[in-house]
Amino acid sequence: MKKVSLKTLIKASQIIGMTAMAAGVSIANAADDTIKVGVLHSLSGTMAISETTLKDTVLMMIEEQNKKGGLLGKKLEPVVVDPASNWPLFAEKTRELLEKEDVDVIFGCWTSVSRKSVLPVVEELNGLMFYPVQYEGEESSYNVFYTGAAPNQQAIPAVDYLINDLGVERFVLAGTDYVYPRTTNKILESYLKSKGVSEKDIMVNYTPFGHSDWQTIVSDIKKFGAAGKKTAVVSTINGDANVPFYKELANQGVASEEIPVVAFSVGEEELSGFDTEPLVGHLAAWNYFQSAESEANDEFIAAWHNYIGDEDRVTNDPMEATYIGFSMWAEAVEKAGSADVDKVRSAMYGIEVPNLTGGTAVMNENHHLSKPVLIGEIQEDGQFEIVWATDEEVEGDAWTDYLPESANLISDWTAPINCGNYNTSTKTCGGSAVAGE
């Protein structure tokens, strides 16, 4: 950049001004004219499959916002970095975004371990991050807004649906062996026991990342299901290990009517990788499905297809969470009259934006959203048919009530509590450090 002459620079900025440049181009512009938006999603490595879509979503939102004239009269400028599915690199890239690029906000992360790696950096440098994926909870950072589902917005309602609507009495908790499934299953186990399900009727199973030989496990599930009680599988199996899992289910003839599988990590995007005919009737719990009927959703899908140039690309729940996060941030910046991190954060509380399923999402003082919970059945075309929804929005709970160590904890980042893990019985704050690494 040093060698670029002043003339070309002026010329370049003129071109930008004239054509409202497409997103993705970053030219060293004076910091005052733009609001910088950091995008921290893996574009290579194992998580690229899921995270690239979210990068595109953020870029699309920025482009649309810039078409509307940007924010506070300034253009938004995306700064895209690639942490390459490498957890320590997430921390380095965050530091780079905050210190070198001086971004005003970051949209990023997918896996919990990447978020845990970013956390100390955003807290140290007082950054602002939006995290758009469903996760295990037990966390609330001053510097992070969680727009994905907490366990009480996905796992618990899904189990309630199984018990109340399908009459399930026996549960297989199957997951990939890492922090999100382990914590979620711990919460679910204790929740199920509180509902009177006995230890014998719960089977827990963990498999490594990318597990591909599911013969034994599916056969075990079949046997477990032959005990005269209605059985269901609650799956926190992550990523592409789901494809061979569902294939094996279909091959061994496990029908959704007999043993339904309800998944927390399988959405439209994951299903677009294979033939869904044998999976019809299996379930997923999310806060959004592409099939949701609302005007906002139709517009969003049309905009997405237009942006990505492919009519077959699907939309999914983390995309909606990104959409909500971005809309909230944009509104908070307008409300605060500045992109300054602290001002925006104070403006965030209580902000309402329409969600894509026809209601409104509200940001609470614990940095989690209130949003509806939906259950969908997989269809032949890889979409979900919504078969159940909560009557009203569910408030995200940062600290679950179903684990003894966090039952007394709440998070409230407004005065007078101002704490991410406030103990309601001892009336003390544990500090903003995250419990349970």
Place this chain on the structure above:
Amino acid sequence: MLFAFVLYTVVVAGAEASPMKPNTALHAVAQELIDAGYREKQAVTERLTTIDDPKTLLFMQIMVEGDLYYRKDDRVVVIKGDDAVTTFFSGEEVTLESKRDIKKISVNNKLRVLLRSGIARLQIFSDDPEMRMQAAVNLLKSAEDLDQTTLEEALDKEENSDVRDVLLLVKGIRMLEADTEKERLQGVSYLSGSLYPDVRGALANYRRAAEADSRTEEIQAADEALKKIESLLSLNSVAENLYFGLALGAVLLLAAIGLAITFGVMGVINMAHGEMIMLGAYTTYVVQQLMPDHIGMSLAVAVPAAFLVSGLVGVAIERGVIRHLYGRPLETLLATFGISLVLQQAVRSIFSPLNREVATPDWMAGTFMINPALELTFNRLYIIIFSLMVLALLALILKRTLFGLQMRAVTMNRPMASSMGIRTGWVDALTFGLGSGIAGIAGVALSQLTNVGPNMGQAYIIDSFMVVVFGGVGNLWGTLVGAMSLGVVNKLLEPWAGAVVAKILVLIFIILFIQKRPRGLFALKGRAADMG
């Protein structure tokens, strides 16, 4: 004029109504289904299953498959077939202006259960014994919905002894709910020794009920019946685990055969071996894209295509890189690792980082049922056979062809082979190509089991080396025995150790084994081994 018009409307109305007339009850229910939400649909569907109408069975079958639609403007019920849409009641073909003209009469799991049990109750009188068998097995799940007279009638009429046995089980399950102890115990005796999961479920429920009312004699009877079933099941589960083990072994074998040549015979540490598998899988994908109407045939085309693609890439790698590095294993390792990254990124750029969908032909789906508790999945069965065929073919090439002879000659004593007039350079290239091509074939098979994506090769590289080293470098039989025994050991450990621990235990076992026998199971003896 007016008269003509009135006559016309009457005729038209009559024409429209006449095909519907015999279906009035069914037609009315269909109209109700169009408007009902899932909660109402349940009651409507329950009524549907009891309608006495020749078309009820067809209606339910189409509905449960999710092919039942209605036209939005006139609410006519239509069937959506693969290439045509026809009206349900009159069977006329309908032309649609847009896909949105029709809407699905959707079903959820609860409705499917109702429909399947309804279908079973009607199908039990079908002329086809296979249909009756299917119906009888379905009735095991909903025995209490069947009325006694229908069951007795079906039992009376049934000539096929297999179907009759299942119907007796249905009867047995119903008798568990009977009023007198004698009848209930007789029900238990019908069920004893049956392997159907639903029978076991029914017995377990019966036992719980007996326990609640503390009917000691019945608890004992149920326990005995369950115990008998358990002991049969445990036998079956040993057989099942063996089969799973062989299936896993076949996958390991397929992944490792190619490496047995490039690493085992030639001694090249080929880190790009997994990518050759990946290329084969992507070739399958491309072949399926080129012939979307012949998915059933696509695999037969994909096998030679994948062999060629991976084989040619293998020859290119050998000619371009590896031949300059013979005798320098560390550099070969690094160079081939680099090639593997290049190939992954190339695929990522050409096809996108997302996984590709490879369709499974119909003949690969389903199970081969030995008894209700032991079903062998077809896809694994084919892969076991296929892996053995590939191994046999390779053994044939090595032992019975001129190329095989030259190949063995070059690996055993290069200067001597060269002085006998063999162009050793080309033999090297072709050997490497053969190994890579076979990895490509493995990719075709693996595309049916797992994800086809840029990283898929990485999952197999470690396993492949493990098999080859364990089996004995340079020995095809060793590779076979090594792959199968690792597969079986892994699967026998898995039920009680879990997937993660089983894998760790197998790795530890191999490390210890290699300590004891560094040359693997079947070590080559003599000069070839010394020259290794």
